[in-house]
Amino acid sequence: MTVAARGPTRVRARVDGTVQGVGFRPYVYRLAGELGLAGWVGNDELGVVLEVEGAPGAVERFLARLPREAPPLAAVERVGAEEVEPRGERSFVIAPSAQAGEPAAPVAPDAATCAACLRELFDPADRRYRYPFVNCTDCGPRFTIVRAVPYDRARTTMAGFAMCADCRGEYEDPRDRRFHAEPNACPACGPRARLIDGDGRDLRGDAVENAAAALLAGAIVAVKGLGGYHLACRADDEAAVHRLRARKHREEKPFALMAPDAAAAAALVVLDDAELAVLESVERPIVIAPRRPAARVARAVAPATSELGVMLPATPLHHLLLADAGVTLVMTSGNVSDEPIAYEDADARQRLGAIADVLLVHDRPIHMRTDDSVVRAVPGRPPLLMRRARGSVPGSVPLPVVAPRPILAVGAELKSTFCVAKGRRAWVSHHIGDLKSWETLGSFREGVEHFEQLFAVTPEVVAHDEHPDYLSTSEALAREGVDHVAVQHHHAHLAACLAEHGETAAAVGAIFDGAGLGPDGTVWGGELLVGDLGGYRRAGHVLAVRQPGGDRAAREPWRMACAWLVAAGEERRPATFAANVPERDWRAITRMAQSGLGAPVTTSAGRLFDAVAALCGLCARCTYEGQAAMELEAVADPGERGAYPVAVVPGAGGLCLDPRDAVLGAARDAAGGRSPSTISARFHAGLADATATALAELAEAERIRSVVLSGGVFQNRRLTLAVGERVRAAGLRVLVPVRLPPNDGGVSFGQAAVAAWRDLHGGAR
CATH class of the missing domain: 3.90.870.30 (DHBP synthase)
Structure with missing residues (x-):
């Protein structure tokens, strides 16, 4: 604002954004003092409110500098100012916090x-x-x-x-x-920190120093961090890592690492300047990047991938522990496989006592458990956010439309998050986990209650997935006295990306993931959609095949290899399966794929990746979600220029991406001794070519210039870059998730955006 050029003037200003608990009031105090201004500053339920009085020029400079020079943790969204009557004050003070209404300050x-x-x-x-x-x-x-x-x-x-x-x-x-x-x-x-044994007995001496000594000697240590417990051991100790895997019941999924400093991290993984900046940021996420050949890390840390997930210490306790140990440590979630992380001390002793040799604990309670955030380095674009948690939550994400009524969106089942929203602001929760157990459901409920109280959201609209068997759907439908909004899974993915970018216009989207219930009752997962926040239509999909055994096929990718070969007219068991799939089992699954008995129809792109991974001998059986696809991407030869053909053909349901020739090509090459790295690269290239071709055709037909790439399959860096490059070459604008994950961790925000749009336009009542 421009202040009138006259005698002393006084301005009242409200500062919206993340301005509490970040040193904003003392910053205002110092700035006012530097400019010779009187007045006051205080916190209230909405943010920061202040009044300054003095020479007009000084007041103008104050208002101009206020957002520009804010403290590092502050995020100023808006400064609203108005002139008020001068009071003749001579000093500037910090007023006590006041709360007159419902809390809304981030x-x-x-x-x-x-x-x-x-x-x-x-x-x-x-x-x-x-x-x-x-x-x-x-x-x-x-x-x-x-x-x-x-x-x-x-x-x-x-x-x-x-x-x-x-x-x-x-x-x-x-x-x-x-x-x-x-x-x-x-x-x-x-x-205070203490080092205790599994029975809770104190071990004498400096707790952190003794924990470091135990780690160096090969022990497993449970470490209480900011949002819960980690399990730590030496990263270069093969025996210690194997013991941790055995005790934690985590067979093959990669462990995260904590390096003492950036130089130590750079000796483990390849990082460019932008990725190094993310690693050193105040969020301190786990950064997944290519492993250096000479990295001093036990093979058991990440046994089947060419990447490592590395983070730096986020707390003083971690800094001390890493400095005392002097080596990189495994620092993985403090839980038994598939359980929520432990964050309460008694629970940690009970659940982690059989895993850890000693526990490094402290007596500052954790109110809300929170995992580490995870990002993946992607050349030439912002890092891919794979898990949004510590360091990022509870930062709000703006909605592109005003929600008329408060909303709760409960998300999906895998990589569960929820979202509360009111007005133009939405808060997506931290990563909860896979919502398949009562323990995780309890964590989900705790989080929802906390967010509703923290942000004063009493939901009147509750959005949920269309799948009736998700625990999240049951939670939503159990809420009485609210309007329920069912949002199709892949529409939620599309809407989440559009809303994150502030878009309300229609886009063409490739939404590729493992599974989501389609309105036709089949399992969707390789979808070409045309839509906006209000609605969508299916404009194409990956060729539908059978999924023998339903969800079991996601754990046993060889089943999907069999189903795809049957779809391509081939029933014989490939030689690559001779050692680990008995002929009788292959024949049984062949019959299921042919008859459809116990084999639902699916268009899942995730299951297609599983099939190719199994065909080239990488992963016949999985021990964690997404393993086969991750291993297939990891081995792809960056120098290979060939591509298996994936046809794009019109069909009754729109354009069909038909990869049967690609599957046969992969099977023939595997039988002929072609390396998995070549097969993987050719498969990625063929699918990327077909996807980009289909998107360009749809965009031209619909006269749309924006394309969305989302869903868990687009965590695949190679596929995302290849499709994006080809689509941009066609003159189209590409939107990918940046502030939220492309996987199901972003679904709750998409549900909230759809619910807000429908409520605004009369569709949620």
Whole structure:
């Protein structure tokens, strides 16, 4: 705003965005002091409100600089200002927090330890030397400890720790970087770390130092982090990694690694400058990148992939542990396979006591369990977000339309998330896990209750998947006194990507994943859609085949290889299966694929990848979701230029992508001794060519210029880049998920966007 050029003037301003718990008020205090302005600043249920008074030019400079120079963890969305009557004040003060209405101020995500706190952590002369819980307004726990807003200490899990005189002095001094740092503490008054055995007995000495010594000796250590427990061991110790796999019941799925610093990480994986920046960001995600041949990492860490997932320490405790150990550590979720991570101490001792030799614990409670976020390096574009959790949640994602009523969207079943929304703002939850057990359902319910309370959302509309057997659907339908909105799975994927990019116009979409119930009662998963937030139509799909044994085929990819060969007119068992699939089993599955008995129809692109992975001898049976497709991508030869033919033909259901010749080509090449790397590359190229061709044809026919690529299959970097390159070459605009995962972790946001649009246009009542 422009302030009138006259005597002293006063302006009242409201600052919207993530501005609580990030040092915004002391920043305003310092900025006002620098410009010689009087007034006040305070928190309320909506964000930050302030008044400044002084010379008109100084007030204008204040308003111009206010969003531009905000603290590093702040995210200013809007500054609304209006002139008010001057009061003649001479000083500037920070007012107490006030709450007059329902809370709506965004809560900041947890943030990695800042450079200033790290200097104190490793400075022997500092009173916080080696204190595992050092933090300030620029770093430390937020979402995982907050119980309610406004964000004040009394509403966090730090409420039980009374600050000593020194910490209280920092907390109350607006010039100090710890002014109103709600988790502020020191060794005299704050949380403490302990090293205990499986029975809960304390082990004497420096807890972190002794935990590091145990790790170096080959032990498995459970480590309490920001959002829950990790299980750690030496990454270069083959025996220790195998013990961890056996105890955790995690046969082959890759483990994440924690490197001491960026240089150590760069010695393990290939990172460009942009990817290194993501690795070192305040979010501190796990970054999946190509493994260096000389990386000192046990083969058992990631036994069947050419990539490693690496992260850097996010907390002072992790910094100390890695510094004391001096080696890269496995740092995987603290759970038994498929369970939610442990985050409460008693539960951790019970569930992890049989896995870990010792537990590194502390007495700062975690209010909301949160896994690590995961991104994947993609050359030439922003990293692919595969799991959105610690460091990113609960950052809001704007809706492209105003939701007339509050919404809860419960997501899908795999990689479960939920979403609450009101007005133009939506909050997508942290990764919950696969919603297939009562333990995970309990975590889901805890999260929903917390988000509804934290963001003052009392849902009047509840959106859910059309699949009636999902636990998430049951949760939605159990809600009474609300309007229920069923959203088809692949439409939700399309809508999520459109809404993330602020789009309401129609787009053509390739939505490729493992499974989603189609309105015709069959299993969809290789879909070409034309649609917007309000609706969609199926404009094409991957050729439908049988899925012998239903969900069992996802765990045994050889079944899908058999089904695709039967569809292509070939019944003989390939030689690649002679060692691990008995002839009688092959004949039984052949009969199922031919008769359809116990073999539902599917168009799943995910199951097609499974089939090709099995055909070239990579993965006949899976021990974790997506394994076969991941291994197939991992071996693809980057120099191969051949492509198996995938036909694009018109059919009753629109364009059909027919990969039967590609499947036969892969089978022939495998039988002839062609390497899996060549087969994989040719399959990827053929499917990318056909997908891009079909999308371009549909876009031209529909006079649409935007194309969406989403669904779990588009976590495949090679396929995404190849299809995107070909579609752009046709003059079309490509939209891919950036702030949310392309997998089912983004479905809840798509459901919320569809529900908001329908409610706005009278379709949700």
